[in-house]
Amino acid sequence: MMEVENMSKAEWQVMRIIWTLGQATSKEVIEVLKRKTTWKTVTIKTLIIRLQKKGFLKADESTRPYVYKPLIAETDAIHQSVNDLFDSLCCMRKGKAIGDLIKNSPISKGDIDELIELLQNKRETAPDEVECDCLEASL
Amino acid sequence: MMEVENMSKAEWQVMRIIWTLGQATSKEVIEVLKRKTTWKTVTIKTLIIRLQKKGFLKADESTRPYVYKPLIAETDAIHQSVNDLFDSLCCMRKGKAIGDLIKNSPISKGDIDELIELLQNKRETAPDEVECDCLEASL
DNA sequence: GCCTTTCGTTTACAACTGTAATCTTTATTA
DNA sequence: TAATAAAGATTACAGTTGTAAACGAAAGGC
Numbered sequence: 001m002m003e004v005e006n007m008s009k010a011e012w013q014v015m016r017i018i019w020t021l022g023q024a025t026s027k028e029v030i031e032v033l034k035r036k037t038t039w040k041t042v043t044i045k046t047l048i049i050r051l052q053k054k055g056f057l058k059a060d061e062s063t064r065p066y067v068y069k070p071l072i073a074e075t076d077a078i079h080q081s082v083n084d085l086f087d088s089l090c091c092m093r094k095g096k097a098i099g100d101l102i103k104n105s106p107i108s109k110g111d112i113d114e115l116i117e118l119l120q121n122k123r124e125t126a127p128d129e130v131e132c133d134c135l136e137a138s139l
Numbered sequence: 140m141m142e143v144e145n146m147s148k149a150e151w152q153v154m155r156i157i158w159t160l161g162q163a164t165s166k167e168v169i170e171v172l173k174r175k176t177t178w179k180t181v182t183i184k185t186l187i188i189r190l191q192k193k194g195f196l197k198a199d200e201s202t203r204p205y206v207y208k209p210l211i212a213e214t215d216a217i218h219q220s221v222n223d224l225f226d227s228l229c230c231m232r233k234g235k236a237i238g239d240l241i242k243n244s245p246i247s248k249g250d251i252d253e254l255i256e257l258l259q260n261k262r263e264t265a266p267d268e269v270e271c272d273c274l275e276a277s278l
Numbered sequence: 279g280c281c282t283t284t285c286g287t288t289t290a291c292a293a294c295t296g297t298a299a300t301c302t303t304t305a306t307t308a
Numbered sequence: 309t310a311a312t313a314a315a316g317a318t319t320a321c322a323g324t325t326g327t328a329a330a331c332g333a334a335a336g337g338c
Contacts, residue, residue: 008295012227020229020273026315035276043297045316050295064304065315075235078228082236083243085224088151089217090159094240095250096214097221101237102257104222109265111234112258118241119255126248134159137174147325165285182327184286189325203334204285 005054007077013037014047015056019074025065092132144193146216152176153186154195158213164204231271 007015017032018024030044048068051057056077059066086094107115146154156171157163169183187207190196195216198205225233246254 006294009227010296016227016229016273020271032274039296040298042299046296046298049317059316074229074232078232078236079239081224082228082240085220086240086244088148088155089221090155090213091245093213093217094244095246095254097217098237098240098244098246099250099254099257100218101221101225101233101240102254102261105225105233105237106230106269107234107237107261107265108269109262109267111238111269112262112265115234115238115241116255116258116262118238119251119258122241122246123248123251123255126246126251128248130245130247130250132159134155135171145324149326178326179328181329185326185328188287198286 005056007051007054007056007081010039011047011051011054011056012081014044014051015070015074015077018057018068018070023060023067023069025067027065029068090132090134091130095130144195146190146193146195146220149178150186150190150193150195151220153183153190154209154213154216157196157207157209162199162206162208164206166204168207229271229273230269234269 013033013036014029017029021028026045026048029048030041033039033044034041048057052059052068056070056072057068058071059068086097089097102115152172152175153168156168160167165184165187168187169180172178172183173180187196191198191207195209195211196207197210198207225236228236241254
């Protein structure tokens with residue numbers, strides 16, 4: 001009943017490899033994932049097939065073995081899943097949740113500078129308090 | 140095969156209400172969720188029961204109707220799900236993903252100040268670049 | 279104390295997921 | 309070219325999730 005297809009955790013691992021390589025054969029994906037997981041070869045193929053059905057991957061069938069290419073950009077996919085998760089959080093808690101992420105994520109100096117600037121701009125128009133919306137009518 | 144029980148999207152909506160109220164009867168939960176969703180009463184009860192089975196909620200059965208209380212703190216649950224998601228992202232992309240969240244989330248001035256400080260401290264020891272780890276052996 | 283409403287429990291069922299075995303087709307190699 | 313290997317497709321099966329109907333127990337109204 002999902003309107004927009006969703007990428008599962010396991011499928012996400014497959015996509016990461018194809019995003020990183022730009023494109024890949026099933027063999028290449030399998031090689032990498034065999035090192036990271038205990039999944040069987042066929043399992044990984046199943047994931048690739050599901051990703052095609054869901055419209056996240058496209059096989060170039062003009063060559064054998066097929067070359068799989070992403071139909072969605074990594075940044076877009078990240079944007080979607082991250083915002084999807086945050087949509088279900090209490091407004092009031094989002095700031096701290098972001099703090100948590102900052103603590104736990106490796107971030108480059110350059111990115112940190114961008115984040116600080118973003119925050120400084122946001123501060124201009126930021127409210128003193130963000131109210132909890134958990135009991136409100138809109139989901 | 141999940142080691143640690145996971146809270147589904149729909150279950151999360153139930154928890155939000157109980158977290159916000161501190162505790163609640165099924166009726167209270169249902170009243171709020173009827174305003175936010177199209178779920179039937181029984182559907183919501185199913186979710187409450189699943190949350191009990193998973194150990195996220197506990198019913199105080201000494202009174203009728205039962206009063207449900209959270210067994211996990213909201214902040215802990217948020218910490219877990221947010222970090223769980225970020226664990227599956229490419230290292231290299233996490234900084235921008237956080238930027239995305241900052242852009243899209245309402246954050247109070249106080250929280251913004253904390254985030255800025257956090258970032259300034261983190262900057263001291265931050266690397267110039269974060270390398271992509273998508274092809275590496277550890278999941 | 280009986281009837282109706284409310285609340286809680288059990289069962290249901292299809293789609294999605296993790297995980298894979300088996301079968302088929304295409305390519306490679308002796 | 310026949311045998312074998314590799315790649316792809318089909319089928320499988322249990323657990324989770326969204327979504328709910330049906331059933332049973334308790335409680336309030338008369």
